[in-house]
Amino acid sequence: MKNKEEQFKSIVDQNKHRIERICSYYAHTTEEAKDMHQEILINVWKSLDKFRGDAAISTWIYRIAVNTSLSYSGKTFKKMKLNVDMETENLSSVIDEEQLKQKLQEEENLNRLQTELNQLSVIDKMLISLLLEGLSMREISDVIGLTEPNTRVKIHRIKDDLRKKLKPKSNDK
Amino acid sequence: MTNKDIKIESLITDLKSKDRWVYNMFVMVFVIFILALTATSIVFAIEEQYDIYNTSTFLVYLLGIAAMGYFGFQIASEYKDVDYGIPTVLMLEGAVRRYQLLHPKSGALLASILFLNLSQVIGCLKFRNDPDFIQRIINSQIPLFVGGIIGFAIGITIWATKQKPLKDRAQKLLNELMSY
Numbered sequence: 001m002k003n004k005e006e007q008f009k010s011i012v013d014q015n016k017h018r019i020e021r022i023c024s025y026y027a028h029t030t031e032e033a034k035d036m037h038q039e040i041l042i043n044v045w046k047s048l049d050k051f052r053g054d055a056a057i058s059t060w061i062y063r064i065a066v067n068t069s070l071s072y073s074g075k076t077f078k079k080m081k082l083n084v085d086m087e088t089e090n091l092s093s094v095i096d097e098e099q100l101k102q103k104l105q106e107e108e109n110l111n112r113l114q115t116e117l118n119q120l121s122v123i124d125k126m127l128i129s130l131l132l133e134g135l136s137m138r139e140i141s142d143v144i145g146l147t148e149p150n151t152r153v154k155i156h157r158i159k160d161d162l163r164k165k166l167k168p169k170s171n172d173k
Numbered sequence: 174m175t176n177k178d179i180k181i182e183s184l185i186t187d188l189k190s191k192d193r194w195v196y197n198m199f200v201m202v203f204v205i206f207i208l209a210l211t212a213t214s215i216v217f218a219i220e221e222q223y224d225i226y227n228t229s230t231f232l233v234y235l236l237g238i239a240a241m242g243y244f245g246f247q248i249a250s251e252y253k254d255v256d257y258g259i260p261t262v263l264m265l266e267g268a269v270r271r272y273q274l275l276h277p278k279s280g281a282l283l284a285s286i287l288f289l290n291l292s293q294v295i296g297c298l299k300f301r302n303d304p305d306f307i308q309r310i311i312n313s314q315i316p317l318f319v320g321g322i323i324g325f326a327i328g329i330t331i332w333a334t335k336q337k338p339l340k341d342r343a344q345k346l347l348n349e350l351m352s353y
Contacts, residue, residue, distance in 0.1 A: 005185055012181065038184065043257040045188045050256045064257040067264045070346060123349045126261070144350065145260025153353050 008045055015061045018133075022065040025129040040068045055142060062135070062143045066126055109166075116165050124158050131155060195253055202245040209238045226299040230292045237288030240281050247278035265347040272340035274332055290317050 012019075019040050020033075027033035043064050051060055117128060130140045141151040217231040251271075257264065270276070293313045300306050 005189075008185065009181065041181075041184060042188065043255075045185075047256045047258040051258055055258075060258045063260060063264075067257045067259075067261055070261065070265075121349060123346060143260065145262030146350065150353055157353075 004045075004048055008048055011044060011048075011057065011061070012041060015058070018058065018061055019065055021133065022062070022069060022129065025132070026069050026125075036069065039071075040065050043068050059139060059142045062130065062133070062139075066130070066143060069129075070122065070126065112166060113162075116162055120158065124154075127151075127155055127158060195249070198249045199246075199253075202242070202249050206238070206242040206245065209241075210235070213238060224299070226295060230296045233288050233295060234292040237285050237292060240285035240288055244278055244281040244285060247281060262347065262350060265343045265350065268343035269340055269347060272332075272336040272343070274337075279328070286317070286321070290314070 019037060023033040023036045023040070027036050044061070047060075047064060055063070117125070120128065127140065127144070130143060135143070137148050137152050137155070140155070141148045144151065146154070213231065213234055217227070220227050259267075290313075294310060297306070297309050297313055300309055303309070
């Protein structure tokens with residue numbers, strides 16, 4: 001049990017920023033983020049005995065965080081939001097970089113992106129949150145358990161939908 | 174919000190306490206199982222007549238106890254077997270299986286009740302020449318019948334209100350994840 005405790009502390013310490021970021025994508029308030037964070041830690045503890053090192057520790061942590069957020073979001077399903085901000089490093093992976101530069105010039109456009117992201121389904125939000133984390137298609141497919149081509153298709157479809165929705169309407173030009 | 178906001182030491186203490194509780198539950202289920210087997214075996218051993226009825230009653234009763242033991246271990250395993258570190262698709266498939274109405278654990282409970290009841294009926298067969306034989310069988314079935322209906326109604330209500338929504342939600346997420 002001593003080993004489990006040390007292993008747990010070490011994993012939590014090494015992955016605290018990763019877990020915090022995932023929580024920040026889904027939770028509205030500091031309190032909600034804290035609750036979700038705690039639930040993820042509980043699930044890390046519960047699943048630790050079964051971790052055999054088949055997957056990278058980061059993949060394992062993402063799986064627990066995502067699976068917990070899916071369970072957690074059930075409690076506040078309708079309220080669940082995917083929170084992104086200007087500092088989100090991999091925002092450019094969601095839409096084209098050039099397009100992003102134009103879009104993010106104005107805060108209004110960022111708000112539009114935020115609004116569109118919040119209208120995505122829970123599964124699409126989950127996929128986008130992993131994309132925002134900078135995971136490759138291979139890593140995302142390892143986390144969710146779909147094949148890489150299927151993951152690619154799903155993400156491509158979401159990005160396509162987002163592009164269409166963010167495309168300026170003709171009368172806006 | 175940082176890890177410091179969550180008191181890791183206190184969380185670990187709570188989690189270890191929960192682990193101990195699960196371990197104790199396993200031990201308790203095991204002890205009850207062994208006690209029930211021992212008691213049944215003793216009753217059979219001190220029985221003077223080893224006829225076909227007593228032996229069949231004993232064997233079918235043992236099957237009932239074994240099925241009850243399997244049910245107990247299934248319940249106790251539910252916490253222990255939770256693994257959030259598996260891919261999301263597998264986690265959702267597991268949730269759909271776990272929360273379906275006809276789960277192996279409900280099958281084990283049903284089998285246990287049927288075996289225990291059957292052993293009772295077999296026990297009555299030695300009185301088949303008595304004039305009140307049918308009445309004896311009916312009397313032995315009434316508590317099971319009433320208990321069965323009440324238990325079934327409670328079970329279905331709990332499943333429909335607590336587990337079905339979880340199953341439906343997991344199935345919906347799974348369908349969405351699997352649609353391309």
